[in-house]
Amino acid sequence: MNSVGEECNELKRSYDECFNHWFANKFLNGDRNEPCPDLFAKYQSCVKKAIKDKDIELWELERNVLGTEHEKKPPK
Amino acid sequence: MRIRQAEHVFDAPWDLVVRAQFRKYPNEFNNAVEGVDVVERRVDKTGTLYSHRLLSTRWGLPGWATKIIGSNGLGYGSEHSEVNARTKTMEMKTRNLTFCNIITVDEKMTYRPHPEDKNKTVLHQESVVNVQGVPLSSYIEHYVIDNIATNAEKGKKAMVSVMEKIQKESLELQHGAQKTMEEAFQKLHFNERSPF
Secondary structure, eight states, X not given: OBOSSGGGXXXXXXXXXXXXXXXXXXXXGXXXXXXXXXXXHXXXXXXXXXXXXXXXXXXXXXXXXXXXXXXXXXXX | OEEEEEEEEESSOHHHHHHHHHTOOSBTTBOOEEEEEEEEEEEXXXXXXXXXXXXXXXXXXXHHHHHHHOOOOEEEEEEEEEEETTTTEEEEEEEEOXXXXXXXXXXXXXXXXXXXXXXXXXXXXXXXXXXXXSTTHHHHXXXXXXXXXXXXXXXXXXXXXXXXXXXXXXXXXXXXXXXXXXXXXXXXXXXXXXXX
């Protein structure tokens, strides 16, 4: 599986492997620590930059549009 | 607006099902998802794991719909999930980010152990489709809901396939560990017998 930013693919793979292992062996057995913090910090920083570069309005668009003035309406 | 609700029972324990949910893509049944990224993740004091993921998909809309909605290019979806290992609940909410001034597809999935059989897991899935501001909106809603139903079937097969893969990995790890131990034991035995 790829990342939204090609440059983040390797970081994603390393993080995913670490997370999947933690989730199966630690989290499901009661561990409450943050999973793979160092790997995640590097990967997350790459992803956030890729999101910005591709102009994906991730956080701004997480709001209701239909029923508000942002809804696309047919011309009068 | 169109709503679809469905329930499905997986013949697998909750722990395995939720592991598979995080590892669902890529799979041979659904080629639409091209990328998955974790944008935020944290564990809170109650032990709940929160994840926010960005999904990149390529919508397979037919020509007539893409002319109405826009280009049939890459679309993005935002997925928020919460998993609690103590209460054994997983809730996942997804919404499209692309074209959401015209169409919103909200999906909520909940995984819980089956109340009568802890080796089974119940999935409850609810989808809400809303199309406004373009012609044939009701028709498009109907098409998208049908598409969701088809994808839900693919999704179940994908989950079963991923769970089988996970179980195979566990077996391989076990065999690998067993083989290493056997070899170590044989070496030890040989050394004991050796006259030197």
